[in-house]
Amino acid sequence: MRGLAHFSDFGFNRYLLAPKDDPWHRYDWRSPLSADFLGRVSELMAEASKNAVTVAVAISPGLTVEYCDSRDVEAIMVRFRQLHSIGVREFGLFLDDIPARLQSENDVEKFDSIMQAHSYYCNAVWAEVKKLDAANTLAICPMQYHGKATEEYITEFGQALDPALALIWTGREICSEYLDVSDAKVFKANTNHVPLYWDNYPVNDVAMLHELHVGPIEGREKGLENHSLGYFANPMDRFELSLISLSTIGDYLWDTQGYDAQAAWEYSLTLLMENSDDRAAFRNLLRACFESCLRVNPAPDFGAMLEAASFMWKTGKPTQAGKLVADHANQMISDVATIKSATFSKPQWREESLKWLTKYEAVGTAFLEVAQILSSCGVSANSNLKGSAGDLTKISSIRATLNSDPTRIFGNGLDMTLAELADEIRWSLTA
Template sequence: MVFPAPQKIEASKYISCKEEPIINLIAPKDIMEKRTAFGSAFSSSGNVVVTAEVIDSREYSYVNEIAKYTKEKYILNITGDESMIEIKACSSSKRGLWYALNTIEKLVEKNSFPIGQIVDYPLFQMRGLIEGFYGNPWSFSARRELIALASRNNMNTYFYAPKDDSYHRRRWRELYPEEELSQLADLVKFTDDVCMDFHYCIAPGLSMCYSSEDDFEYLKKKTEQLYSIGIRKFGLLLDDIPEKLAHEDDAKLYGETVNAHIDLINRYYNYLLELDGSIELTICPTQYHGKGNEYYISKLGQAIPPMVNIFWTGLDICSREITTYEAIRFIDNTKHMPLYWDNYPVNDAEMMNEMHIGPLIGREKDLYKVSRGLIANCMEYAQCTKIPLMTIADYLWNPEKYDSDKSFMNAIEANIEEEGREHFVIFADHLKTSCLKDNNSYIMEQSLSKAAAMLSGGDFLGAFAEVEAYGEKLFAAAEYLKNKNDGIYAELKRWKDKFIFCAEIFEQAVEFMNSGDEEVGKKIAEMNKKYNSEATVLTGFAFRAFIELILAGLDI
């Protein structure tokens, strides 16, 4: 199975190459150069001959099923046999060919080729990630890794907005020093090379005097510096700032905060269009969540140009669900389709003790019809972010066929070494506490619930066998994790350590079930008290209920 799932595969059969499949790519020179730099491997003697061509026609740019024109559609015509596969890849744009090559490389990786045709295109228009969390900003190498991962999974948008980049927020008036600007320029070029759009966000709201011409000049100068390194898409963030105007001059001129924000957005957008008519602007309002019919957001939306994107997080800051009904209400009141700033998998602020590694759920499959797109706010933990981000990419490309469980397993396979995947699944089962309200510790719960049912029916031996069987998986996973300290495991250290301790408590519980030794029971109680005092969030209700059941009746 290929992820993200293609929209349509018509195949008479599937063929595997007798020898290792290697791509022989015949494509425009710049695409070949960029794919090679991206890490793609090609050989002129390859047994998978791919001819990639840009053709500007209806067939490769219009989707009849949803009556939509898109430059991201591609078609693959696949023929051949076990000795040689031939693929004709066509799109109306080089970006479409990029996605075609992503799919072809995944077919090669699995050595499974559908003989027939693949017709594919995205359903969400803007699909991407935002580095918009509070905490340590990513390193530039981590940014490139995540942008490359997003690109490989058919995302098209990256928003640069780290709250703790001082030049983005606190020191927004100041120009970037030469070294930092050069690093940013390299990232802009890299993003473009991998067919992603780079959006730079500036957040002046903490200190800006909206009525000050000097402050507006600072904003223009900063924008011009960023424009000089190739940035053509900007974000103006007015989130997480005081609701009331802080400057007396602003209060006199505007009266209400919303009026000041309308004026700033309109002036800034007009300035951007004078600078370059192709520039795009996205804004984040001070009220960025709710029903979408409140005074501030309704007035602001109706007073700014329809071409300006409005970030919106849904009913809540971190929304459990995002529905088409909510989007329609937002459109009715603001006259804008929402661009969702989805606060998942981010785990900053009060969520800092949670690890959000589970798949995206709770977003309706037809949300693409009533939104500009969805941008995922990521975690400070760059390696951990990769797993949920891949599931988000799958949802955004093809929400109609999105299967969160299959997508999650694919993301684990892509990011976890083969010998550790089974153990990681047991570990990750306890890392799903988040705003999404996913069923944390589900695997454990299923096993312990079955054991509890046996116990209530008088089948103690059956209950013990069930607990012991799960315990063996838990112990094996904990043992494996003890020696894993690099990459994603380094980021997971707090949660890994607590998981290992959880396994130790569980081991004692199994011993107590077997022996009934009261001293073991007392030891479990002491360990459990220490476990519960640790703020790091891990297991769900199932583990707590199990330990309480074990200790029931002991005079502790």
């Protein structure tokens, strides 16, 4: 509810209610909606209206539906009529993440393919939705919702689907590195629908639970709005931190031609956190957490420091490398102290980022030890690093400790650099 004002500020005009794990949406779809639920949706719509946001509601019957049974069309329509009675005019019918084969014997007898069954059912529901109100719209999430749009399912399904229906698509992947105009054109040519994009960013569920998606949206082409029906962003369950990326998505959507990812990201921090000292400390943490499906530099500042330190120790300057590492580590520890302070102005951000903050602190402490190792290393006649067996043991222990925590921060460069340092010291002991 409190997100609606932010969404409006970011320029969003739709909120799609489709919580996958809620029983009403996916598992108990044949039952009429309760008066309590309808009351809560009414409250949501009233608040949304104040912020110029339209609420859409989706139902996902695909796990148990019998596509040829008119009673299962009516079961959906019972709910849609209830929702229509409180003012909903935009609906969704979701067939995502379901078995890829027909389950009902009646469906097997009636349909030649699952694509045929799906298009038959969606068109049947749409016929009733139109009868209910000519102003109604219906968006379909297909069983195959990502790919090249040349696959058999999506092409056959899309061609058989009423052209008035919106067809949801996430791009090449479930969480796509990029969305571009050429793929949108292929989708339109093969499905007879322009894509309604469901962008799975900044969401960080399933295999991405150890990532914190707080970077700006990138990899979405200029002019994509001219080849799509619309765009939905899927946030993390960390609501407060999701606002950072969502703000940049709003900037992109309103001006794809002029969008500047880094400028939009910096602006989002200024918009969402007024205290400049707190913002500077948290910014440093966030810039170590850019790893995501977008495949951008996961830790630009830390990575640049590692590259510079590595160059120094490889060119006979381990003491300077140690100082650089120590300075960065001390800054990290200072950042943590600011964020953990009782006066920190964004305690919700601290709570939502706690496990990343914990590892950030662990890396800062560990790199003070790495700085000491570098500062104690000698240099050979040909400028190679010279260390001790004790240094190797310390580095091995640091790597083991940091790698025991699966939280993703700093990308792969952190462990790769430590491994490289260990290899150089090991080589010096055998030279």
